[in-house]
Amino acid sequence: xxxxxxxxxxxxxxxxxxxxxxxxxxxxxxxxxxxxxxxxxxxxxxxxxxxxxxxxxxxxxxxxxxxxxxxxxxxxxxxxxxxxxxxxxxxxxxxxxxxxxxxxxxxxxxxxxxxxxxxxxxxxxxxxxxxxxxxxxxxxxxxxxxxxxxxxxxxxxxxxxxxxxxxxxxxxxxxxxxxxxxxxxxxxxxxxxxxxxxxxxxxxxxx
Ligand SMILES: NC(=O)c1ccc[n+]([C@@H]2O[C@H](COP(=O)([O-])OP(=O)(O)OC[C@H]3O[C@@H](n4cnc5c(N)ncnc54)[C@H](OP(=O)(O)O)[C@@H]3O)[C@@H](O)[C@H]2O)c1
Numbered sequence: 001x002x003x004x005x006x007x008x009x010x011x012x013x014x015x016x017x018x019x020x021x022x023x024x025x026x027x028x029x030x031x032x033x034x035x036x037x038x039x040x041x042x043x044x045x046x047x048x049x050x051x052x053x054x055x056x057x058x059x060x061x062x063x064x065x066x067x068x069x070x071x072x073x074x075x076x077x078x079x080x081x082x083x084x085x086x087x088x089x090x091x092x093x094x095x096x097x098x099x100x101x102x103x104x105x106x107x108x109x110x111x112x113x114x115x116x117x118x119x120x121x122x123x124x125x126x127x128x129x130x131x132x133x134x135x136x137x138x139x140x141x142x143x144x145x146x147x148x149x150x151x152x153x154x155x156x157x158x159x160x161x162x163x164x165x166x167x168x169x170x171x172x173x174x175x176x177x178x179x180x181x182x183x184x185x186x187x188x189x190x191x192x193x194x195x196x197x198x199x200x201x202x203x204x205x206x207x
Pocket of ligand 1: 002003004005010011012016035036037038039040042069070071072121122143144145146147148149151
């Protein structure tokens with residue numbers, strides 16, 4: 001997992017160096033770049049263009065696949081925003097047994113790949129196995145808002161944690177990256193480096 005935070009581990013309301021953040025993502029040469037539905041929807045706003053006829057076609061795109069966890073269909077009518085992005089690879093959506101039928105029909109009508117596992121929520125271990133077998137995925141970078149990262153950490157699905165710390169303290173309104181971790185996790189420091197005013201820390205998760 002890779003995240004940009006403040007010194008007090010806030011993931012929102014802080015200046016983020018997009019350049020530094022995505023330079024690090026690229027260096028992993030990931031087969032998959034993944035995030036959750038709350039993060040995906042946070043980029044949709046009044047200026048997001050409506051869907052075009054051409055958005056129904058699956059484009060030919062280079063890797064990495066962009067994988068969005070969205071079992072509740074939050075991105076229904078808005079996935080074209082990511083399909084259109086010059087940065088994205090083809091989109092794969094992770095859905096569950098309780099995903100609304102209307103969302104599955106929306107995905108099928110537009111030829112989005114989707115993987116259905118789990119009951120209420122996605123079964124992440126099963127979904128990762130399918131990504132590995134069906135799409136030859138070896139390296140996955142998860143760049144989400146804390147909640148999804150926590151479920152992955154708790155399921156022992158994270159090997160490495162990369163944090164880019166900006167020179168800011170968020171204070172009382174801090175939305176802590178690790179707010180949802182229930183059990184302590186032991187880490188081994190692999191690397192620390194200074195990038196201008198930023199500090200990057202890389203840890204291996206001890207399993
Ligand atoms: N600073 C950074 O590096 C960074 C990076 C990314 C995002 N962000 C920010 O973080 C914020 C969003 O973060 P977030 O943590 O709320 O959301 P998130 O990680 O984007 O989404 C939460 C994900 O957790 C899943 N989930 C929720 N409850 C679950 C459960 N009980 N079992 C299994 N899975 C469950 C949801 O699945 P379903 O979709 O299937 O319901 C959803 O996909 C946004 O403001 C975004 O801008 C910051």
